[in-house]
Amino acid sequence: MAVSVARVARALTWLLLFLALDGGTAWTAQGASSIAEGIYAAAPPRLLQIRTLVANAGQQASIGSGFLVSADGLAITNYHVVSQAVLEPKTYRLEYTAADGSRGELSVVGVDLPNDLAIVRLAKRDAPFFTFDGAAMEGSPSKGERLYSMGNPLDLGFTIIEGTYNGLVDRTYNDRVHFSGALNPGMSGGPTVSAEGQVVGVNVATRRGGQLLSFLVPARYAAALLQRVREQKTPPDLRAEVGRQLAAWQSALYRSFAEKGFRSTALGPYLAPETVAPWFNCWANTNAGATPRPRASINSINCKADTGLYVAPDLNTGAIQIDHSYVKATELNQFQLATLLTQMSQPRLVGGGPFRKWYTPQRCHEDFVGAAASDRPPLRVIWCAQAYREFEGLYDVALIAVTQDQGSEALVSRLSLQAVGYDDAVALGKRFLQSVQSSK
Template identity: 80%
Template sequence: MAASVSYVVRLLRLLTVIAALGGAAALAAPGPASVAEGIYASAPPRLLQIRTLVADAGRQISIGSGFLVSADGLAITNYHVVSQVALEPKTYRLEYVAADGSHGDVSLLGVDLPNDLAIVRLDKHDAPFFTFDKTAMEGGLPKGERLYSMGNPLDLGFTIIEGTYNGLVEHSYNDRVHFSGALNPGMSGGPTVNGEGLVVGINVATRRGGQLVSFLVPARFAAALLQSAREHETAPDLRAEIARQLTAWGAALYKSLGEEGFRSTVLGPYRTPETIAPWFNCWANTNAGATPKPRANINSTNCSSDTGLFVASDLNTGAIQINHSYVKTVDLNQFQFATYLTQLSQPRLVGGGPYRKWYTPERCHEDFVSAAPAQDHPPLRVIWCAQAYREFEELYDVALIAVTQDHSSEALVSRLSLQAVGYDDAIALGRRFLEAVQITK
């Protein structure tokens, strides 16, 4: 009896609070959960799981997500979801499984390599589809707006994830949206929509080592790819198209790097070149606290570009790195110090092992470069290494290493690494890089 009285008292208190908040209207007010529920309720006929299958075996080898963007069966997904079919169409094929249970074959029509997008055609007609948000395509989405991402994470079933829009990622060469939401493997290529169900971005990646740090491709790139597919009735030679897009993207990247130029920074008794391009992140490190105590002190700066480009599961390219290490002996003699510098200045290209199918063997050249005495340039031992891409004509990975030769107990080791670069661009940037190495004392 006492329990019943307590229950009645609690119920009366709850009804009093509800009345104060506006009674039934307060209970009926839609919240974020009801928005997500409404969006997801209409999504299943428009959502897809995209599967890559080994053609002869008929079994899937990878999965991703996608979404319909037209009534005649055109759909958007990520390029990396379908890359195996794009590069090896005789070995792999695509199929879809929709959230409403339908399934069938998929034809790959086109790709946007820099933005990691692809457009495909399904055997669907008069199907509901997603449309793009005009405000998002014009860059007018306010930070903090609630967004909803959909896809099939880890092949667990179609899911909706709530998060927020945080604008474009800073220090990134390719535009990416920072989305605070839990994207997981398998959701790549799915849509992220606003509260009205309009697409503002396409799921593309998540930051490992972080929490709820995910990335979207802005909707305008998917809309442009859709328009291009409509204008071209036949699919291009996709392998040739990938090569064309990679070459054009690399040319634009290195033109931009050259236009941004280098700034001079001080490291020990030297001046070193660092780029002023906004899509680099620079950090410093030192071995001062290392155990056991090092025999040479090394203070370094490392600048890495956010320009990586996925080409295949075993080929990510397009990165640029600038590294400078000021090295000063503690107890090494002159011969030992020279040996130590030689070890520190070894080239680090990626063309061996599993990458061998993509690259020719590297070729290196070493020489000494001296400036006129009146100039503030130290004599340098310069190592130049390059390897060509087997599949992509006139593109190279290049490593340029310069070691100062003006002192027997201290030196600067500078390194410039370029991926997917034209040879003339590499020569021009390398020359400017070496000219910017100077002495301050």
């Protein structure tokens, strides 16, 4: 098997470090810090802080990071860092400050919505720039490899953070690298590099509630976007491009979701549909230990897809969720149980309030569906939808089904889809309802 020059150089780096350290210690904080010092010493001319300014006020609305990737002034950042300027160019403008003190205006020349990337151009020529790591471009850095992330956290100044490469995240639809390092707000869009200073990923997010759980966009997506920008003959209509990419992404998502299909899981006397798509996480809960003692037993399963897509500061979309609750009355009569089931089956869509600029008002329809076969219980079905104002043909949909075959127990099932085409929503809804069955 051929071994890349980068890998040989990396191995020699660690070998020389090993031989140079006192007492044969293979790795020390001093060794790690010397590598970080070398990387950071060369970085300032290539690093950027990117600020979104309210055009008429000249004051910053948000900050992020970026890094140069060409001698002619092209730089990479996150789409979410520049999204306001992309969607509302008359209201917002972009400005950069480099770590070497230079500053100026920026323009966005390309976006990759699914991978949260953007290419910006600045009036800077013949400046040093970052290159991409060969192993990362092939998708095969070694797990446990030390990486170094750079950016401007919380507007405190440019910083370098040491961490570990842990491979791609499991159970996610869009590829993300798990980086064990302390990314903080303001570092979004900065580079994470190997010991040789080559880009392995782009800082994108951190998981709140965890310790050193951070995420990178793999370098190959940034390189691909850079290539597309270089090949485009005319600047794109960026707002229209966001809509086009959102439509293409959701079409592929729901096609994949449909292809995976549903499997059955038992809840009381019912079989409830679950997906086999690998990018869902499912959790169960019960009210058995609640105080005071509940008057109805409720055992639930909640499955959420890691498919979220950032479109704007007030619009994250693309989520899919499947919920089931088996309810059995212990101290409720039939009327009281029916009241509880009505409360549990209320539609939940994200529209309304501050989201009205993105959505039309939701509309709901309720009906009863008789048993089509002996293994399917009769259902009370509620269908709610709201359309996206800016993105024609896309909807958020909620489908709720409540079994009607028993007076003391029922299954409440819910399918929630964001940014879905109408035909896809109808087809998936039919399959979901058909999969709600009796097990006895």
